[in-house]
Amino acid sequence: MRGIVGGSPAKGARRRCSDEDVERLLAIAWRDWPPDHLAKHDRTGMSGSVDELKRPAVALA
Known part of the structure; x- marks a missing residue:
């Protein structure tokens, strides 16, 4: 799981991104x-915003 975890032992709490x-x-x-x-x-x-981050990535390519 990629997201926020917590507890002991750690368990997935929620996802930050789809x-x-x-x-x-x-x-x-x-x-x-x-x-x-x-x-x-x-x-x-x-x-x-992933869409906004994509613009500088394209400019770098």
């Missing part, structure tokens, strides 16, 4: 962006 959004985030690979590009688009990354 399976579709997880796949799109993996394809965008923002974690591999150069630091200057990531810093330039940090607010976009914090917006919570």
Whole structure:
């Protein structure tokens, strides 16, 4: 499970993203962006919108 876990032993509590959004985030690979590009688009990354994050990824390609 990719999401929020809690307790002892840890159990899944809820998901942050849909399976579709997880796949799109993996394809965008923002974690591999150069630091200057990531810093330039940090607010976009914090917006919570995968669609908005896709634009800087395309510009980098």
